[in-house]
Amino acid sequence: MRATAYVGIGAVLLAGCASMPDSGDMRDVESTPRQDSKVRVFALPPAEDAEPQEIVQGFLEALTSDDLDYETARKYLTGDALETWDPGGSTTVLAEAPTPYTQVTGDRPKADEYRFQLSGKKVARVDGQHAYTPTSGEYRRPVHLTRVKDTRQWRIDELPQGLVLGRSDFERNYRAINKYYFTSAAQSGEPGTVADPVYVRSQADPVTQVVRDLLKGPTSWLNPVARTSFPSGTALQKGTRALTPDDQNRLVVPLNKKADRVSTSRCREMAAQLLLTLQDYMPTGVTEVELQGSTGAQLCVLAEGEADVPGSHGVGKSAAYEYFIDGEHKLVRLSERDPVTTPTPVPGALGKGEKQLRSAAVSRDEGRAAGVSADGSELYVSPLAEGGALGDPVLRSAGATAKDRLTTPSWDGRGDLWVADRDPRKPRLLVLADGMGEPLEVRTPAGLSGRVEAVRVAADGVRVALILEEDGKRALYIGRIERDADAEGTTVSVVELRSVTPELEDVTAMSWAGDSQLVVVGREPGGVQQMRYVRVDGSPTPGSGPSALTGVEEVAASEDESQPLVAHSADGIVRLSPGEQWQTVVKEGTAPVYPG
Incomplete structure (x- = not known):
């Protein structure tokens, strides 16, 4: 037709x-x-x-x-x-x-x-x-x-x-899609899924292309920290020409004999990878996947919405609250689902003002928070529960000025806490196991130039976004997180950093905004400040970015893309819900964050 x-x-x-x-x-x-x-x-x-x-x-x-x-x-x-x-x-x-x-x-x-x-x-x-x-x-x-x-x-x-x-x-x-693989427990704690962005031709039998690409395994950059449940050598059955969902949005995928002997649990993991990948390409086009072996026998069936879908997105979970630092330097929160639009202090010490704060990070389960003191010299971790004590700082910076001290922290999918110390005499990227362990210095690529000005770890726990400053200019990079354990302990490294905003001269703020996307505030050479979405591979996103906003200093997005974008701008704390315009939440406030 x-x-x-x-x-x-x-x-x-x-x-x-x-x-x-x-x-x-x-x-x-x-x-x-x-x-x-x-x-x-x-x-x-x-x-x-x-x-x-x-x-x-x-x-x-x-x-x-x-x-x-x-x-x-x-x-x-x-x-x-x-x-x-x-x-x-x-x-x-x-x-x-x-x-x-x-x-x-x-x-x-x-x-x-x-x-x-x-x-x-x-x-x-x-x-x-x-x-x-x-x-x-x-x-x-x-x-x-x-x-x-x-x-x-x-x-x-x-x-x-x-x-x-x-x-x-x-x-x-061509069209960008996310292939989905599993992260290894050694790298990210509990196994979850990680997006691997690639480009496929959009007209030449794209569904079959997507499936073939997934079966080939992760791309070289992601491969060291990702795994596939498909046995090595698994491919489409010989003679398979085109895969098309039926009128019930059900897709049958015939595989070669390499997949014939997989267990039911492993088969369901394979089907989950296919279902997540195909739904990223065509969100309403595939609701069920059936895998067949080389003889045509059914191996397993997996439908969306099943309670035990393997590898469900850690990134797809909605946050219960948005958080920011109010005019009294306390950590407060606001729910988009609550008709009450007045922020309330978080339960526990960080919401009582026992220590004035300039930034904070909330754990992904929203059970704990880390706060940086107003002068940037101390980092505290406290439970978000009534009666929770503040305790001693888990980290101190000796930087001479507030700008030379601690950045806004970030929680990864393992429950570890990341932060950068900008002390010019000893700049370091640090991670604290479970948010309370001895600070461990993260290894970075040899010859890395520039100081870390911001750090955000993805929900999958194997990718990190860094803003690096050099000669007064700041650029955004994505790195792969690798963990190696031996008898002497664990080594954490950030490797193969790659620039994702080469056309921007100065990046001032960023946040993860989906499985393989970030929202970035920056400007092009000779241009004015703008806010845009970029993919982690540096490719442009279709359509325009968020509507213009004046004087943006910080931005926060949920990895659930249906939740509002929140920013600290010249108008205070503002929020942009899908399909709406920017709305002011409060006139006085800074450092908006979502869990993570």
């Missing part, structure tokens, strides 16, 4: 592609305009007696089409290029569509050979595992053409591996 509905649009597109010039000067290859995701774009094969520049243009346009295996693009190739070109090896994303121009060598080109240079400004690279990484710099790659002896037609016989696309074509053709 969709194909029929868009016949007219498809005809217009094809007519536009067919208008190839047969003479005249070289022109830039125009990027295909952003289109509705339902519109399919079909490539045209090479025209008879097409000139070299037409062959290059036609090939680049074919890369933006919806051909399942780039069959039309391959018609522009010959020789080794036809045999060895691997479009799935990687994708280079440029700011604009690649520009081909004749390479000047000083020699007159041969009659049966022609060489072009593809150029552009690099934005990102998507590797063979479909993982996205922001990049920069100039892109220059050669393309060589020759006349085929038998037909005397120009064809490409040398070209760069993979795909090269303009950003608009990439965003039209």
